[in-house]
Amino acid sequence: MRQARYVIVGVIIIGVLVALVMTLRHLYPMVKPAEVLKPSVEKLNTRSKGPNNAPIVIVEYSDYQCPSCRTAQEPLHKILEQFPGLIRLESKSFPLQMHRYSFLAALAAECAGTFGKFWLYHELLFEQQSEWAKDPDAMSLMLAYANDLQIPIEPFVGCLDKSEMGVRVKEDKRSGELLSVNSTPTFFINGERFVGAKQLSEQGTAFIKEKLNSLTGK
């Protein structure tokens, strides 16, 4: 009798707790990626590459100073090579407060974009991360990278001072926050979330294959 009472009470408590979690999740739902990512996908700004009508859209939220984001570049490139012409990649900045220069780096990449060199600058920032991230004068290195890419320095410096560029970076971050992005890098592949290089290379690749198979009816 006592045992039955224990079991019944236990089942009731667990039921109430599960219902509570479900209700709270229902009352405060996480924003659906499509709601936030759609407008920028349509805008097709300078920070995207790949066909506009690609069946797979990868949105990457990254912080240029974060070592994990640098690590994730390799699997990301592999995926792009594995599915040529089938993926559109969109980069979004998510500078974390703990990284001193990540906002500046995001700003510089944004400005490089106005000269049509966003992706080159983006790659360079990750390649040289260990150099500029530890340098007390990161700004000089940012300018040197721009110079290496033959970006005219004066307009580049002028661009860095424009508040409009800062607003763009902040907009990116805000969109990530709306999507409950917390760690970098976070990827949304056709709206499905993958956090970090491991999830991207393993589950992300499998997800893309599955999506492409379902599109081709295999």
Added chain:
Amino acid sequence: MTRALLLITRFVTGSLFVIAGWSKLSRPVQEFQYVIESYQIFPNFVIPVMAHVVPWVEFILGAFLILGYLRRLSAGILSVLCAGFIGLLTSAVVRGIDLGNCGCFGESIHLTPLQALGVDTCLLIALLYLVMNKKRVLDLDEWLTQP
């Protein structure tokens, strides 16, 4: 005095586990999965299962502690979990893995691995106290064992 201490210990440890569980349950599961991955210790197939199960275990057993339902058993299971966390954190510190945030409380409380080790050790002591103490104070167990 012992009764008050028992009650406070139960409420504080239970509440901490409820908060830890909820802070993970309220966020995308991939976030916690990423935290587990960053410890670089578990095989791939276990990680998604852990990411789904651990927050529920923390949340439900934390609530059991608050309510005083199967108090000693709940505290026993949570102490095993807590000892596991301590082992994980120690191994991360020893291997020099840069975790930044331990991920113990999701995004609600940021703790470095060393801070988390301190908190988990205190929690383990409190849980062992709850396991060993047979007294019952305002708990459901008291009511359920009445004839």
